[in-house]
């Protein structure tokens with residue numbers, strides 16, 4: 001496969017169906033073989049460029065050759081703590097620490113991963129890194145249906161986060177019109193989206209949900225018709241719930257709702273849903289290899305519909321802050337593998353939760369989102385698709401008593417039915433997830449609709 005055959009076709013514009021037809025339609029094992037060659041070629045130089053990998057890969061034999069991606073198993077994982085430790089050992093010449101693998105004179109941008117736990121981590125980009133980021137992100141937007149005639153409302157507020165400037169670059173690479181409205185007050189965002197004839201928006205899922213509740217009223221207030229036809233949401237797993245999808249598509253009056261996902265540490269948009277609406281395709285295959293592993297044993301899992309595991313990334317084309325076998329802590333369900341109806345061959349996933357969010361009830365692991373998804377699916381019509389799980393302290397992970405959960409009743413449910421609903425929900429959750437919860441049913445509209453993040457887990461006494 002020559003370098004030329006991998007060139008992005010969409011840069012020329014026109015009506016092509018893919019951003020990078022050669023890579024997106026190639027059978028997946030062939031993509032992986034090509035990636036294994038790229039990784040083989042970068043491993044030795046990497047030990048020269050990065051102090052972190054000189055340490056992590058110290059015991060690897062020289063001249064190691066990967067025949068396939070399965071051979072990656074010979075390499076150790078990179079954990080978030082490895083990156084954190086490397087960044088703490090920084091200097092004037094290496095402000096990004098011991099994984100700064102390019103001289104400061106070549107670094108043109110710093111980004112921060114938007115993780116909510118711990119001190120912020122920073123990633124450095126050379127111009128080549130920026131180009132690769134932009135291309136992979138544009139590929140993701142293209143898969144999610146954005147085109148050059150779109151006017152995109154970019155609703156992420158902070159330029160420095162990985163979903164800030166890099167996303168903006170991706171919109172412009174597509175040729176779309178970037179309207180960076182993130183950071184303005186919400187009423188202004190809504191008004192200006194009408195005024196600028198935005199045809200597309202990108203936001204967090206909960207902000208998308210919030211906008212969908214206001215969109216109609218803003219139309220009446222401004223007198224301007226909605227031109228919005230494409231909605232890209234992500235950053236939180238709410239789109240696994242059909243009820244949430246329905247609310248958003250109804251409120252925003254379009255059926256084009258696509259989920260997108262990335263990881264700030266690697267590339268901030270790598271996964272995007274195609275028109276088949278059956279999970280998110282991987283779109284960064286030109287720059288990043290992806291593995292599915294068992295989070296407990298670390299063993300590689302085959303891509304297979306129905307499989308679940310943790311996603312592991314290898315950014316094999318990264319100059320400044322490379323990552324090899326980086327544990328994402330994102331747990332995914334594989335919703336499809338093999339050729340999709342859209343013609344793409346990359347695996348399709350839904351994100352089911354993050355290790356950081358996991359709760360443990362008497363030794364059983366459970367994601368807050370699993371509790372929410374189960375309840376809103378089984379009790380649709382009786383409960384609203386939002387609920388709140390309570391912790392005693394921010395860092396509480398383990399529960400010895402049933403996990404407290406507030407559930408909001410549907411407006412149509414009579415108060416006399418609350419008690420039996422509590423029993424049914426507690427029973428169903430114990431049955432399906434092997435954890436006990438203690439349910440409180442609240443009247444419809446009781447739970448806060450926060451503007452930027454619908455926090456699923458709340459801490460007692462923390463407001």
Ligand SMILES: [Zn+2]
Nearest residue numbers: 274276340342
């Ligand atoms: Zn597809």
